[in-house]
Amino acid sequence: MRDWPPKPSPRYERAVFLDRDGTINVDTHFPYQIESLQFIPMALDGLKLLASLPLHIVVVANQAGIALGLFTQEQMSRFNSELRLRAECGGGRIDGFYFCPHLEAKHLPSEVPSCNCSKPSPGMLVEAARDFQLDLSRCFLIGDKTSDIAAGQAAGCMTILVKTGKAGKEDGALAVEPDYLVENLYEAAVIVHSHVERESLAQASPRFRRDL
Ligand SMILES: [Mg+2]
Numbered sequence: 001m002r003d004w005p006p007k008p009s010p011r012y013e014r015a016v017f018l019d020r021d022g023t024i025n026v027d028t029h030f031p032y033q034i035e036s037l038q039f040i041p042m043a044l045d046g047l048k049l050l051a052s053l054p055l056h057i058v059v060v061a062n063q064a065g066i067a068l069g070l071f072t073q074e075q076m077s078r079f080n081s082e083l084r085l086r087a088e089c090g091g092g093r094i095d096g097f098y099f100c101p102h103l104e105a106k107h108l109p110s111e112v113p114s115c116n117c118s119k120p121s122p123g124m125l126v127e128a129a130r131d132f133q134l135d136l137s138r139c140f141l142i143g144d145k146t147s148d149i150a151a152g153q154a155a156g157c158m159t160i161l162v163k164t165g166k167a168g169k170e171d172g173a174l175a176v177e178p179d180y181l182v183e184n185l186y187e188a189a190v191i192v193h194s195h196v197e198r199e200s201l202a203q204a205s206p207r208f209r210r211d212l
């Protein structure tokens with residue numbers, strides 16, 4: 001489901017999908033209070049670098065805390081707004097927030113299927129791709145859990161696992177291989193930057209590409 005914006009403005013056909021808790025902000029176990037919003041070191045620098053690139057920056061977050069009754073959708077929205085505001089103050093940008101308010105597979109009895117938006121399912125990425133008219137095969141996903149990576153892979157994106165947050169070692173971690181493994185969101189942004197840069201160089205100068 002989309003939390004924000006009310007009406008997406010498609011501009012680029014590619015996006016970087018970001019997990020929220022443990023990737024951008026410190027995962028204080030179902031954070032929802034603005035007072036507990038704390039950026040992971042270098043995360044703001046990462047957002048700033050991403051904001052300089054020709055792509056959308058879209059947050060995709062499982063928010064089972066809503067189904068668990070830990071906080072309301074309105075409280076999550078306030079937290080997201082504050083996150084966006086602080087990202088903008090730091091020179092970054094966020095173009096969209098998507099969330100899954102349902103229980104995750106680990107909260108459900110094995111015979112009950114989980115929804116199709118909760119990562120590792122790619123539902124949120126697919127929804128954002130529809131809203132922003134994205135080519136998912138040219139998108140990137142950055143997250144701290146193997147379920148993030150699995151969602152990115154299911155959508156056909158390039159995937160980057162960060163060693164902040166759960167660092168791919170969550171309970172019930174999946175056997176997935178991210179394309180890259182890096183220290184934090186800034187290092188992930190550097191990889192995205194170099195991919196985008198290399199592509200635009202190749203497009204600008206076919207001869208240069210042959211010489212590489
Ligand atoms: Mg996370």
Ligand SMILES: [Zn+2]
Nearest residue numbers: 100102115117
């Ligand atoms: Zn869901």
